Amino acid sequence: DTGVSQNPRHKITKRGQNVTFRCDPISEHNRLYWYRQTLGQGPEFLTYFQNEAQLEKSRLLSDRFSAERPKGSFSTLEIQRTEQGDSAMYLCASSPSGTVYGYTFGSGTRLTVV
């Protein structure tokens, strides 16, 4: 297994455009998480999945953000009508379920909204 894979690594988009990111977790991991990180801050929780079920979504996340994990495998994060404030590193992580485990993170997708 090659770990958690995220694509694309970088995305530059114009304000108002829609963007979609993909995450391929470690295949045995039931849990999948999306976090956002801006410069000088720690990762901020966005949402997580247990298999295909989205179990929690951050209150900080506006309706422009949506995530899916069809069939409990890969996940996509879509941002509609992007704003400059959406510029950040978007991190995906996965872990086994059952208790609290350390995450395995991907390398992230850096989004720049111009």
Next chain:
Amino acid sequence: DQQVKQNSPSLSVQEGRISILNCDYTNSMFDYFLWYKKYPAEGPTFLISISSIKDKNEDGRFTVFLNKSAKHLSLHIVPSQPGDSAVYFCAASGSTNAGKSTFGDGTTLTVKP
């Protein structure tokens, strides 16, 4: 309201000496604590964890100490090596919350040769 705080943005130590990174939390529901290390252009890497039923966990050069009454934990690295230079994040989870973690803002450790 930041529930996990790392009050030192940076720390510099000499190679071979001890590095001590600190973290404070406010939420009493947290019962698992984790440390991650992050190099530039990479995602964070899990380092070590501790549950609230313990006050110490050791893994090689890395030891995490937990003081529940003070809501404080620390990561000790002994001896420090130049390759340890990275950003270190403290994170906290509640076991009733399916492993969702709350992160601090990180401490940048520089180990000088």
